[in-house]
Amino acid sequence: MAGLQSRMIRAAKLDVDLYEEVEADKGAFGQAMAVVALSSIAAGIGRFEAGVVGMLIGVLAAIITWYIWAYLTYIIGTKLLPERQTEADHGELLRTIGFASSPGLIRVFGIIPGLTEIVFFVASIWMLMAMVIAVRQALDYESTWRAIGVCIIGWVIQIIMLSFLLTFLGGSPQPT
Numbered sequence: 001m002a003g004l005q006s007r008m009i010r011a012a013k014l015d016v017d018l019y020e021e022v023e024a025d026k027g028a029f030g031q032a033m034a035v036v037a038l039s040s041i042a043a044g045i046g047r048f049e050a051g052v053v054g055m056l057i058g059v060l061a062a063i064i065t066w067y068i069w070a071y072l073t074y075i076i077g078t079k080l081l082p083e084r085q086t087e088a089d090h091g092e093l094l095r096t097i098g099f100a101s102s103p104g105l106i107r108v109f110g111i112i113p114g115l116t117e118i119v120f121f122v123a124s125i126w127m128l129m130a131m132v133i134a135v136r137q138a139l140d141y142e143s144t145w146r147a148i149g150v151c152i153i154g155w156v157i158q159i160i161m162l163s164f165l166l167t168f169l170g171g172s173p174q175p176t
Contacts, residue, residue: 004031011035011102014130019137022095029091032098036066039104039127046110046119065158066101070094072154077139081150086139096134103127 007028010018022028040062044055070093078088103126110116128151136147 004034007031007099008035008038008102008105011099011130012105012126014133016133016137019096019099019134022099023088023092023138025095026091028095028099032095033063033066035098036062036101039101039107042105042108043110043120046107046116048111066098067094068161069154069158070097072157073097073135073138073150076153076157077135077141077147077150080153081146082139083141083143083146086141088139092138093135096138097131100127100130100134103130 007018007022011022022032037059040059041055044058071090074088074090074093077093078086104123106126107120107123110119112119131151132144132147135141135150136144139147139150141147
């Protein structure tokens with residue numbers, strides 16, 4: 001099994017071969033989860049607003065969201081929008097999507113006054129590009145556009161689910 005640091009650097013460089021490698025490496029699940037956790041911690045430090053407990057909650061939320069996102073992507077990519085050669089399982093998407101969080105480590109630099117929003121914007125775009133590559137490779141797509149479509153559909157579904165959850169839990173503001 002390749003070293004975590006080396007894999008994270010390759011993932012951040014958008015190395016297609018890395019995404020193929022972790023797709024096939026069933027032992028990379030723990031590494032993928034570590035990448036998601038480290039990226040979440042970097043975001044917490046970069047925003048410097050959550051404190052230790054808030055960061056721990058953020059890590060837990062990031063891991064849960066990652067798991068749900070990978071499952072949604074699996075369903076959308078293999079059932080709704082498969083290509084003829086598409087063959088994947090949830091684990092492959094968990095591993096590739098987890099490593100797509102690698103560029104999120106730069107969010108730690110958001111702690112520098114005046115750079116927070118710029119750093120988070122750049123990290124978001126970079127992570128989105130990595131996500132598209134991860135999805136394309138895990139689902140064995142020939143079309144990058146199809147991978148983009150899967151990511152967009154999954155994002156919309158996740159936003160809707162989150163909105164319902166927040167409404168159900170009373171998290172969204174109520175008109176007075």
